[in-house]
Amino acid sequence: xxRETALVTADWVAxxxxxxxxxxxxxxxxxxxxxxxxxxxxxxFNWREDxxxxxxxxxxxxxxxxxxxxxxxxxxxxxxxxxxGNNNWFAAYAYWYFKLYGHQDVRLLDGGRKRWxxxxxxxxxxxxxxxxxxxxxxxxxxxxxxxxxEVIAAIGVKNIVDVRSPAEFSGELAAPAHxxxxxxxxxxxxxxxKNIPWSKAANEDGTFKSDAELKEIYTTxxxxxxxxxxAYCRIGERSAFSWFVLHExxxxxxxxxxxxxxxxxxxxxxxxxEIGALA
Amino acid sequence: MKTCGARPGGPSTDGIDLSxxxxxxxxILRDGSSDSVPNGTPVSNGHVRLLDATGEFTAEVPTxxxxxxxxxxSPGTWTLVVQAPGARVEKRLVAAQGNATDLVITI
Numbered sequence: 324x325x326r327e328t329a330l331v332t333a334d335w336v337a338x339x340x341x342x343x344x345x346x347x348x349x350x351x352x353x354x355x356x357x358x359x360x361x362x363x364x365x366x367x368f369n370w371r372e373d374x375x376x377x378x379x380x381x382x383x384x385x386x387x388x389x390x391x392x393x394x395x396x397x398x399x400x401x402x403x404x405x406x407x408g409n410n411n412w413f414a415a416y417a418y419w420y421f422k423l424y425g426h427q428d429v430r431l432l433d434g435g436r437k438r439w440x441x442x443x444x445x446x447x448x449x450x451x452x453x454x455x456x457x458x459x460x461x462x463x464x465x466x467x468x469x470x471x472x473e474v475i476a477a478i479g480v481k482n483i484v485d486v487r488s489p490a491e492f493s494g495e496l497a498a499p500a501h502x503x504x505x506x507x508x509x510x511x512x513x514x515x516x517k518n519i520p521w522s523k524a525a526n527e528d529g530t531f532k533s534d535a536e537l538k539e540i541y542t543t544x545x546x547x548x549x550x551x552x553x554a555y556c557r558i559g560e561r562s563a564f565s566w567f568v569l570h571e572x573x574x575x576x577x578x579x580x581x582x583x584x585x586x587x588x589x590x591x592x593x594x595x596x597e598i599g600a601l602a
Numbered sequence: 603m604k605t606c607g608a609r610p611g612g613p614s615t616d617g618i619d620l621s622x623x624x625x626x627x628x629x630i631l632r633d634g635s636s637d638s639v640p641n642g643t644p645v646s647n648g649h650v651r652l653l654d655a656t657g658e659f660t661a662e663v664p665t666x667x668x669x670x671x672x673x674x675x676s677p678g679t680w681t682l683v684v685q686a687p688g689a690r691v692e693k694r695l696v697a698a699q700g701n702a703t704d705l706v707i708t709i
Contacts, residue, residue, distance in 0.1 A: 359667065408664055437664070440647045443687040488660045490676060500652050500661035500675045522659035527651070527685070 326534065329571040330433045331404060333442060339404075340364050346397050346453075347404045349436070350374075350413040352560070360446030362406070362439065366395055366453060370413050370560070374420060382582060388424045389460045396453030399427070406432035406439070410522070410529045415567045416560035419580055422571075423468060425461030431567065437529035467570070469553045469579035471587055474513060475594055482552040483516040484541075486565040487585070491557065492518040494598035498557055506557050507589020511598040513555070518601050519544045521561045524568045537568055548575050555581040555588070611704040613670045618702075626652065626697050627672035628705030630665050630684055644669030645709065648686035655679040684709055 331339075339345045340363050347365040349357050357367040368374060373391055374383055383391065397403060403421060407414035411431055421429040432439070439446075469477075477483055490496040494510035512518070523540045524532055531537070541548060552569060554562040559582030566580040581588075588594065612627025630648045634641035648665040652673050660680075663671050677698050682705075684691045689709040697703045 353664070356664065409662060437649050437685075440649070440664075441685060441687055443647075488654075489658055490654065490660065495676055498674075500673045501663045502674060520659065527683070 324571040324574050326531075326572050329430055329567070330531065331430045332433055333439055333444060336362065336404060336406075336432050337444065342402075344400075345402045345404060346395070347406070347432075348395070348397075348414075348417065350405060350407045350417045351436070352407075352409050352413050356408055356436070358448070360448055363445070363447045363449070364451045365406075366451060368395075368417055370416065374417065382420065382423075385424060385460045385462060388420065389458045392458035392460070393456050396456055397458060398456045399459060401428070403429040404432055405429065406435045408436045410437065410525045410564070411435035412521075412560045412564050415564040418567060418571075419467065419563040419582075423463050425464060434528055434530040441528055466577075467566070467579055469555075469581040471581075471583055471591065473579075474553055474555065474581050474583075474588065477551070477553050478513060478595065479515045482546045482550050483513050484546060484552060484554045484562075484565060485512050485516040485518050486521040486554055486556050486562050487512075487518070488520055488522075489518060489600060491585075492516075493600045499561075507585045507587070509589050509596055511589065511596040512585075513588060514595045514597045516555075516597075517544050517546055519546070519565070521556070521564045521568075524565065531568065531572060534573060537573055541569070548573075551577040551579075553579050553581050555584040557585045558582075559584045611670075611706055612672055612702070613666070613668075615702050620700060620702060622699070624675045624677050624697050624699045625672060625702035626675050626680060626682070626695065626705075627670065627702055628682075628707055630669045630671070630686065631706060631708050633708040645684075645686050648684055648709075651683040651685070653681040653683060657681065682707070 349361050349365045349367045354369045405414040492512050497506040497510050554565045556562040562580050569575045570578040630645040632639040632643040646667045650671040651662045652660045654660050682693045691709045
């Protein structure tokens with residue numbers, strides 16, 4: 324993977340808005356944003372209703388993913404462009420689903436909704452009509468997904484990257500500062516984790532930093548990119564962003580997203596927890 | 603600068619337990635002197651970044667249709683960075699538990 328296959332520019336999207344081989348999908352944390360205005364012809368996924376199982380605590384199943392993409396008019400050979408607010412957090416989270424279920428061509432709009440807005444590019448409120456398809460997903464690629472036992476076994480062995488803000492890592496906050504403070508039962512971080520906030524990878528306008536800058540951020544923080552890496556945050560969406568940076572932009576092959584993240588780990592009985600800033 | 607319409611500032615804090623939360627919120631308004639937009643027009647396409655005392659990014663939210671934003675932070679010194687098409691403004695503040703920090707920022 325590389326920047327050329329994983330990212331598109333706003334100009335590219337503007338030129339491909341009516342391209343029948345392309346489907347643009349907006350995914351936001353604030354699910355009301357799409358209705359207020361979105362890129363022409365873009366559809367939306369609601370991360371809570373469309374991407375979560377709904378009954379048990381899990382991401383949607385393969386069958387659920389197939390149903391979502393089929394009704395959205397996305398075919399197996401469609402080029403899917405994802406974008407959203409919050410520097411593409413939830414767009415990156417959806418991107419991780421597409422890779423998990425084996426979709427071939429999926430890309431993020433560099434800078435997401437923010438760069439589009441700061442450029443004063445147009446938003447519309449019209450809803451595009453799409454013809455349903457019969458999408459066939461692959462089984463989950465578990466080389467991209469970490470579960471709790473694997474995280475516990477990775478303490479002191481693999482790279483564990485906590486991509487939350489320093490205040491969440493140290494245990495001062497339980498959730499990002501724009502959200503009510505709720506999350507795991509306890510605050511803190513997984514022992515031996517390095518705190519490399521997702522935001523380090525983004526420029527102020529929401530676009531990604533250069534490959535050289537990105538590599539520098541991780542290696543300076545003590546991450547050995549030759550070793551296996553597990554990224555986590557609070558609910559798995561910011562760590563999908565950092566997974567995207569490592570796996571899709573920098574082409575590091577051994578990176579997993581722990582989507583259970585701190586809401587799961589911080590509620591487990593008997594697992595080790597550390598608080599305080601990184602020494 | 604005068605504004606008209608609803609009370610300027612962030613969204614209603616009804617339902618938020620201010621004794622437990624450290625709220626930083628406000629409203630972004632256009633300063634009409636620099637463009638053709640009337641004074642006090644809410645900036646609905648803005649983005650507000652919250653940086654901690656060391657300048658480290660902590661959170662970011664888009665403004666709503668009334669130009670409003672809100673963060674749940676912790677007591678201490680913070681910096682807001684407001685971005686909108688053609689504008690960028692920084693504002694330092696000290697937040698405390700108990701009373702929401704409620705600002706009106708013109709750009």
